[in-house]
Amino acid sequence: MTLLRVENLTHHFGGLRAVQDFNLNLQTSELVAVIGPNGAGKTTVFNLITGVYRPIEGKITFQDQNVIGLQPHKIVRLGIARTFQNIRLFKELSVLDNVRIAHYGSAGYSTWEALLRLPRFTKQEARVRQEALNLLNIFGLDNLAETPSKNLPYGQQRRLEIARALATRPSLLLLDEPAAGMNPTEVEQLIELILWIRSEFQLTVLLIEHQMRVVMGIAERIKVLDFGETIAEGSPKEIQNHPRVIEAYLGREVNA
């Protein structure tokens, strides 16, 4: 079944063509990677899917529902969660609160019930606390629940960001360069982690990544972007030997 369908997606910043005619069909439980040199428009694609920007042209449907024009918090509620290239945790807030904030959309009580601490508020808050602690427990972060998230080491901040995304109960997870700044050991752990959460939370994963180790290791399908355009698409093996990909990354050989 097609979970996410992106058709002819185009976006410009002023005169800069950030994304041009981007197409993508994501099947349920697939793991697809988008790669490309810096400035190729990968993150812009994520920002368009999650509603941060509104595309100039094109269609995005998620579970056969139009996504374009919806506010980000509504798109999250449909089941699309994401992480960020440069970690964007709520730095001053505790690890627990970082995860609890992601329950905003699912906490079922009104402002009045919160102001007066009515039974439904107490009950829902207890549930949110429980679920958040459960998730932190799975990620091995529960003993740090009250620590401000800025005090976590880098690798754990990355994990917390994934945990926070999962707290919104997504069916599609967008990971924006999750291996950025990681050493080879951490990268190996990350690969295992991504595969593990995919099966544990029944996720479809769309991944932006620079590190070939990650991409070649786990992606079932790869799309290559350069200057906003899709230059290649296929299995890791096909991509590795694709002349245009090699050209985009390494440049063309000049005949003397």
Place this chain on the structure above:
Amino acid sequence: MKSAFWKQWKLPLILLLIFPFTILLPKFGIINPYIDLVLKYVGINIILTISLNLVNGYMGEFSVGHAGFMAIGAYVASLLTVWLFPRSLGPFLFPVALLTGGIAAGIAGLGIALPSFRTRGDYLAIVTLAFNMIIKSVLENIEAIGGPSGFMGMDKLTSLWWVYIIVIVVVFLARNYVFSNFGRGVLAIREDETASGLVSVHTRQVKVLTFVFSAFLAGIGGGLFAHELQFINPRSFTILKSTEMLVMVYLGGVGSLGGSILGATVFTVMMEGLRTVLQQFGISQEWRLVVAPLLLILLMIFRPYGIMGLREFRFLVPREERPEALASQREQVQATRQTKEALP
């Protein structure tokens, strides 16, 4: 069993025990009218500081015109008690007047919030500044409510015990708000608005809601203020009053209810102390006006988070949010977790 009961009801019981003193002490002249007045000011300023802290501290926006909301609360409440309510029923209908003043201020807050929060940044500061000035000019130009010479005729309905009760209610409501989804959402917006939206926080809703709540509280503070002075005029609600509120917020601490209480108390007592000192040395009282803005500049440079920035007194944290409660719930989670496949 008894200790569990004591633990749960300690704070309400202590507050209840203090209550009779707020009636008896002023009544029998055990504290003189001046102390009584200062205590009331402290209470009113606590309400105003919490109000502004919700926007400037918790949400991280910058409102500089909260005196405008205070003015609306003050005038609406006063018009009700003077023109509409029978004098004899005044003391009983006082809460209704305050509440109406608060609601009127809240509605004005909604009018400011809806357009202002379409964008982020300095926009709100400019809008609230203009709002503060507009309110003052409008009040000065309505002759029916006294125009520039002000409005009077209110009974002295603001008693110490009323202030005491209302402060407790306001702190209670604000605490509940802050320790809820909405409070966390607002703090998240302060940290990173885009990321908040992308983890399901309805950013616009939370911002508007918080601003309206804040304006409502400022309106309540204004109503109390009016019925203490028994005389209000538009000049009581200028940018200078807003500046005082800013100082109390940044002195006590941003994003903290305990800080608001502390900041309001310290500032109020300090300003009163200054009055005596200036009198002693024969210096003009005008100099008091310099203190608030000067203090604000110094605070912004040297202590931008204030005394209690982003921290909270233990008694202001709901019991289930305290460290030991969280620890026990965490242990429960660890104990009950079905050991599935271990996470890499």
